[in-house]
Amino acid sequence: MTSRYTISGLAEQFDITARTIRFYEDEGLLAPERDGTRRIYRERDRVRLRLILRAKRLGFSLAEIRETLELYDSESGEDAQSRYVLRVIDKHRAVLLQQQEDIRQVLEDMAQVEQRILDKIASREQLPPNPN
Amino acid sequence: MTSRYTISGLAEQFDITARTIRFYEDEGLLAPERDGTRRIYRERDRVRLRLILRAKRLGFSLAEIRETLELYDSESGEDAQSRYVLRVIDKHRAVLLQQQEDIRQVLEDMAQVEQRILDKIASREQLPPNPN
């Protein structure tokens, strides 16, 4: 059961269009096998796609995602290369931590707006049935 | 000291270009006062800009940000409007929580890649000085 997927199957699973998946391939983010001309996706392609969409939800560009995937995938034979990858990982981690902080801030702001509205609704319900 | 800022001042503070700030104004995200033709930014503009950039780092579009700002700012006089805003806030919160989860996942993946590399480096340092 080396699970195989069709392009429309994958598209449905992730709620995107086949066009999008082909585009990701054009951009070098995916490289499915072929049965003649048809694309065949395996489990590893699915995992990759899930990763891509995760990163996209966080606002990263396809170019960034591609570079990152290539880098992390690279067997990084040499020591220098390994250390370079480690540095890049640290940079990426910094960006993600910043995003976590941004999310915290926005959630806080939202809670304030929400509270303001709730207070107003509450104060209105206190009032007698419209003194007109 | 009702702090005033020039456009280039703000640009420097936030490490963006003046063009960007003007563009945000064109898009209805900012509305600074004018001294004749020059723009004058007050503290509230600065706060707004900080918010905009935060949201941008999280991958939201300017259109989304504008709508959100307008909505949250609206005095929402009517009760129905208030309840509507509360629902939108809930939706936004859901998106942010999803992002938090995405970040957790990506951080996890990164940690794995990092560990793999560290292991490889360690195993290499175990080996005797190159058996050639």
Added chain:
DNA sequence: CATGCCGTTTACGTAAACGTCAATATTCCG
């Protein structure tokens, strides 16, 4: 066999978010 239905490539279209001049004020500073 005709007719869907899915898949493929190629190509042009598009919206978003600015960058990059250009031409024209204004303002600051020695």
Added chain:
DNA sequence: CGGAATATTGACGTTTACGTAAACGGCATG
């Protein structure tokens, strides 16, 4: 006061991430 620096409004260019349409191949099925 005069030149340098800063600001303003167009207007056009560019990149990203697909959408959309055209034109075609393969297969399955009534």
